[in-house]
Amino acid sequence: MTDQQASRRGGRQPRSDTRRNRRRLLKAVGELAREAPDQLTMQAVASRAEVGPATAYRYYSSLDEVLAAYVLSVVEELRDFSAASTAEGRPLFDSVVNKWVDLLAEHGPALVQLRSRRGYLERLHDGNEIMVAVRDAWSRPVEGLLDDIGLPDKMIEYAVFLANMMFDPREIQDLLQETDLSRPEVITRLTEAYGGALRGWARAG
Numbered sequence: 001m002t003d004q005q006a007s008r009r010g011g012r013q014p015r016s017d018t019r020r021n022r023r024r025l026l027k028a029v030g031e032l033a034r035e036a037p038d039q040l041t042m043q044a045v046a047s048r049a050e051v052g053p054a055t056a057y058r059y060y061s062s063l064d065e066v067l068a069a070y071v072l073s074v075v076e077e078l079r080d081f082s083a084a085s086t087a088e089g090r091p092l093f094d095s096v097v098n099k100w101v102d103l104l105a106e107h108g109p110a111l112v113q114l115r116s117r118r119g120y121l122e123r124l125h126d127g128n129e130i131m132v133a134v135r136d137a138w139s140r141p142v143e144g145l146l147d148d149i150g151l152p153d154k155m156i157e158y159a160v161f162l163a164n165m166m167f168d169p170r171e172i173q174d175l176l177q178e179t180d181l182s183r184p185e186v187i188t189r190l191t192e193a194y195g196g197a198l199r200g201w202a203r204a205g
Contacts, residue, residue, distance in 0.1 A: 018059070021049070021051055021055060021059060022059055022069075024049035024050065024051060025045060025046070025049045025051070025056060025059060025060065025066055026066070026069060026070050026073060027049070028045045028046075028048035028049035029045050029063075029066050029067060029070050029110055030070060030106075030107060030109075030110045031048060032044055032045060032048055033109040033110035033113055034109045034110070037109060037113065040063065040113060041063060042056055042057065042060075042062065042063050042066070045063070045066060064114065067110065067113050067114040068114055068130060070107075070110050070111075070114075071110070071111055071114050071130055072129055072130050072133060074103055074107045074110075074111060075130055075133040075134055075137060076133050077103060078096065078099060078100055078103060078133075078137040079133050079136045079137035081096065081099045081137075082096050082099075082136075082137050082138070082140055082141055083136075083140070088144055089144040089145070089147060089148045090144065090145055090148045092140065092141045092144045093141040093142065093144055093145040093148075093191075094187075094191065095141075096137070096138070096141040097141075097167065097187055097190075097191060098187065100167060101172060101183065101186075101187060104169050104172055104173065108169050108172075108173050111169040112169050112170045112173065120134070120161055120164045120165075121157075121161060134160070134164055135160055138160045138163050138164070139156060139160060142156060142159045142160055142163055143156055145159075145195070145198070146159060146198065149195060149198065149199070151198055151199070151202050152202070155198075155201065155202060158201060159198055159201075162194065162197050162198065162201065163194065166190055166193065166194045166197065167190060167194075172186065172190070175190075
């Protein structure tokens with residue numbers, strides 16, 4: 001459970017030691033994912049955070065739960081950037097893509113650790129916090145892009161679904177690490193391919 005969740009459910013702000021320990025655990029999971037992903041365990045996270053295993057489990061019941069909290073915090077940063085931007089249309093979309101790639105440079109190794117058997121739409125419709133934040137981060141820039149290329153706003157849910165697929169952290173990291181493409185080339189190719197996917201989806205009816 002995130003601090004925000006605790007506040008909503010309990011009606012009170014978390015204690016300072018609770019906030020501090022959560023921050024330490026999230027920082028630790030990010031560091032370990034970058035440095036030693038094969039050794040990523042709750043015990044290792046607790047040790048890096050300098051808290052006892054029992055304390056770590058008091059805040060997060062499993063490694064997947066602390067990873068989910070970490071992923072949520074990163075996606076919320078993208079959502080807040082998107083909401084605060086004064087850009088519109090294609091410039092807004094481009095700026096959000098660039099921000100996402102910046103976030104992946106710092107947080108990507110942790111983001112790729114969390115995997116669900118359920119798809120984006122199923123989790124979104126179930127109210128999954130991460131998927132709701134993904135939708136909120138991408139909806140306005142995607143709507144602007146749809147408008148710029150003359151496609152209907154009614155396809156927004158499918159358009160965000162496609163964005164979630166095409167700008168997946170694993171695939172972006174793969175392109176950056178395993179090909180000779182530069183960061184701007186990766187962004188340009190993915191953005192152009194995404195525009196083509198939107199047009200193809202619309203043509204199919």
